[in-house]
Amino acid sequence: MIVFETVFERLGLRQWCNKAESNEFSSVSDLMAKLGKAEVNQNFWDLPQPSLDTLNKACSAIPRSRDFTAGVEQAFLNIKDPLKVVLDPLTQPLSWAIDGTLYALVALPWWIVMLGMMLFAYFVARSVRVTLLVFSILMFLTVIDHYEAAIQTLAIVFVCGFISVLLGIPLGIAMSRSDPLQRSMLPVLDMLQTLPTFVYLIPLIFMFSVTESKLYGIAIIGYAIVPVIRLTDLGIRLVDKDVLEAVDAFGMPAGQKLLGVTIPLAMPTIMAGINQTIMMALAMVVIASLVSAPGLGELVLQGISRLELGVGLVAGLGIVLLAIMIDRVSKAALKRINKVNSE
Numbered sequence: 001m002i003v004f005e006t007v008f009e010r011l012g013l014r015q016w017c018n019k020a021e022s023n024e025f026s027s028v029s030d031l032m033a034k035l036g037k038a039e040v041n042q043n044f045w046d047l048p049q050p051s052l053d054t055l056n057k058a059c060s061a062i063p064r065s066r067d068f069t070a071g072v073e074q075a076f077l078n079i080k081d082p083l084k085v086v087l088d089p090l091t092q093p094l095s096w097a098i099d100g101t102l103y104a105l106v107a108l109p110w111w112i113v114m115l116g117m118m119l120f121a122y123f124v125a126r127s128v129r130v131t132l133l134v135f136s137i138l139m140f141l142t143v144i145d146h147y148e149a150a151i152q153t154l155a156i157v158f159v160c161g162f163i164s165v166l167l168g169i170p171l172g173i174a175m176s177r178s179d180p181l182q183r184s185m186l187p188v189l190d191m192l193q194t195l196p197t198f199v200y201l202i203p204l205i206f207m208f209s210v211t212e213s214k215l216y217g218i219a220i221i222g223y224a225i226v227p228v229i230r231l232t233d234l235g236i237r238l239v240d241k242d243v244l245e246a247v248d249a250f251g252m253p254a255g256q257k258l259l260g261v262t263i264p265l266a267m268p269t270i271m272a273g274i275n276q277t278i279m280m281a282l283a284m285v286v287i288a289s290l291v292s293a294p295g296l297g298e299l300v301l302q303g304i305s306r307l308e309l310g311v312g313l314v315a316g317l318g319i320v321l322l323a324i325m326i327d328r329v330s331k332a333a334l335k336r337i338n339k340v341n342s343e
Helices: 002-012 014-019 028-035 052-058 063-105 110-125 128-143 147-177 179-192 197-207 213-237 241-249 254-291 296-305 309-342
Strands: none
Touching: 002 063, 052 063, 063 147, 063 197, 063 213, 110 128, 110 147, 110 309, 128 147, 128 309, 147 179, 147 213, 147 254, 147 296, 147 309, 179 213, 197 213, 197 254, 213 254, 241 254, 254 296, 296 309
């Protein structure tokens, strides 16, 4: 602190610091008087960190770390109510979609849901092997009495993954057509991609009730949307320029060029982004169990909180199997698209 007090003295800021001081020392001489004849150690090896708390001890006009965090909290609370007024009507359809899908899949007979999953897998992948894999995994989860939890997890992943793709692909296309937009979006995408998963839940808990499914739905979409945006942008930018110039030479309209040429050529990269988005949505569903998201994540949380090792491990195995199932279906679909494009 001696070093920092000296710095404030030499910068002429001592009077500014003294205005906020109550029981602090006003100068280096005051500190020396308090310490008696203690020797001031000016060894730079022992230089303290210039943290807010350390600087506050040398100059009380500088806020402490707890003052800074309290200010951030107060700033959020000040905008919470206006933000909630705007977001509530916009995000309410998300709650309806998640709640409706959960109700429909749980209410339907198990064999109808399983048959529907198999038909969807075959329609997307056109592979008997992948379809049998879907059947085997769902039947195994049914046998160990994890069918309902697995279906709830899949319902949330499907809804949030679909919305992520629905929003992410247009954003990726817009970024690929505008360099300024790409530059402005990249910091936002970097923040969303590196933000710890638990941190997504903190502001949402203050804004929405834990009984509202849009609370965890927004968190899942925000966490999962990044790959499909990035890879859509990348895929379109990697399309062969010679092909686009040839299309322009024939006078093809911009909309037809985008839908008929650019997106089909970029589809392998876009599909890779969709695959990653769905997998990240599945990963976030487990974390979202902390805020009442139903499914296998809830059983994992139960195993942790009650120290029930078997419950947690079996539920974790179920999540791994669902991840394998989704990954195989999406990769088979990607392989099929690549085959069609090569022909």
